[in-house]
Amino acid sequence: AQSVTQLDSQVPVFEEAPVELRCNYSSSVSVYLFWYVQYPNQGLQLLLKYLSGSTLVKSINGFEAEFNKSQTSFHLRKPSVHISDTAEYFCAVSGTSYGKLTFGQGTILTVHP
Amino acid sequence: DADVTQTPRNRITKTGKRIMLECSQTKGHDRMYWYRQDPGLGLRLIYYSFDVKDINKGEISDGYSVSRQAQAKFSLSLESAIPNQTALYFCATSDFVGRAPYNEQFFGPGTRLTVL
Numbered sequence: 295a296q297s298v299t300q301l302d303s304q305v306p307v308f309e310e311a312p313v314e315l316r317c318n319y320s321s322s323v324s325v326y327l328f329w330y331v332q333y334p335n336q337g338l339q340l341l342l343k344y345l346s347g348s349t350l351v352k353s354i355n356g357f358e359a360e361f362n363k364s365q366t367s368f369h370l371r372k373p374s375v376h377i378s379d380t381a382e383y384f385c386a387v388s389g390t391s392y393g394k395l396t397f398g399q400g401t402i403l404t405v406h407p
Numbered sequence: 408d409a410d411v412t413q414t415p416r417n418r419i420t421k422t423g424k425r426i427m428l429e430c431s432q433t434k435g436h437d438r439m440y441w442y443r444q445d446p447g448l449g450l451r452l453i454y455y456s457f458d459v460k461d462i463n464k465g466e467i468s469d470g471y472s473v474s475r476q477a478q479a480k481f482s483l484s485l486e487s488a489i490p491n492q493t494a495l496y497f498c499a500t501s502d503f504v505g506r507a508p509y510n511e512q513f514f515g516p517g518t519r520l521t522v523l
Contacts, residue, residue: 303447328511337411337497338450338514384449395512399449 296321298387300398307375308406315370315401317359317385327368328386328395329359338384344368355379380405410434411515413498419521420488428483428518430498437503439481440512441465441473444495453496456481457503488522495519 301316319325326345330338342353349361359370368385385398411432420426430439437458442450442465452465454473462473470492474482485492496519499512 300449330514337516338499340511340513343511394452394455397450399447 296323296325296387296396298385298396298398300383300385300401302401303399304402304404306404306406309377310374312373313371313375313379313403315383315385315403317368317370317398319366319368319385319387321366321387326388327359327361328388329353329357329368329370330384330386330397332382332384332400334381341370341383375403375405377405377407379403411498411500411513413496413515413518415518416516417519419523421523422489424488426485426488426520428496428498428520430481430483430515432479432498432500432513432515434500434502434513435478436500436513437478438501439475440499440501441471441481441483442497442499443467443492444497444517450497453483485520485522488520490522493520493522 297320299318307313328343329341331341332338342351342359344351344361352358357370357372359368361368382400382402384400386395388395414429440455441453443453444450451467453467453471454465456462456475459475472484495517497517498515501512
């Protein structure tokens with residue numbers, strides 16, 4: 295069985311400030327990890343993913359996440375946020391070849407001017 | 408055109424009514440999924456299908472049924488809608504294990520369902 299815990303339900307920040315959205319997972323097998331983003335009134339879009347190799351993965355819009363196996367974490371970070379980053383962010387894990395995703399509860403990031 | 412489409416996008420219905428939500432995809436993926444999203448609960452899996460002849464219950468299948476009419480179509484039905492089925496419903500697809508063992512999923516835009 296696998297599970298995902300997003301430690302913060304809401305994160306308010308000011309524009310240009312750094313942000314970290316926390317995600318911890320549990321799984322009895324090797325994992326693949328994902329961050330999805332949901333902008334207001336839209337579906338989910340893949341932001342970034344860890345499959346193998348380098349533990350630091352990056353998105354095209356400045357987010358990055360680091361896979362930490364010993365701490366079973368996959369925290370999402372951005373050094374300087376923009377108003378347009380306001381959205382809900384979901385961490386997800388896939389741990390078996392049968393391929394189901396387990397999602398966390400979501401973190402609402404609100405960027406204030 | 409969008410790769411994963413859902414119809415309707417919004418629906419208001421009454422308790423006891425039967426309702427069907429439809430999902431179509433042009434990605435050529437074998438696997439399709441239905442989720443519901445509730446505030447603070449994230450996405451929860453209702454049903455999933457790994458091919459036309461393979462349908463499986465997810466974690467919250469009670470009160471729902473599905474039909475996989477073709478590789479590209481996967482419908483979700485509420486036989487007798489109740490107010491606590493008010494939620495945002497998402498369809499998703501993924502490629503088969505041989506090509507994508509990590510199961511990256513692609514989502515439709517969602518259907519907002521309100522049951523009065």
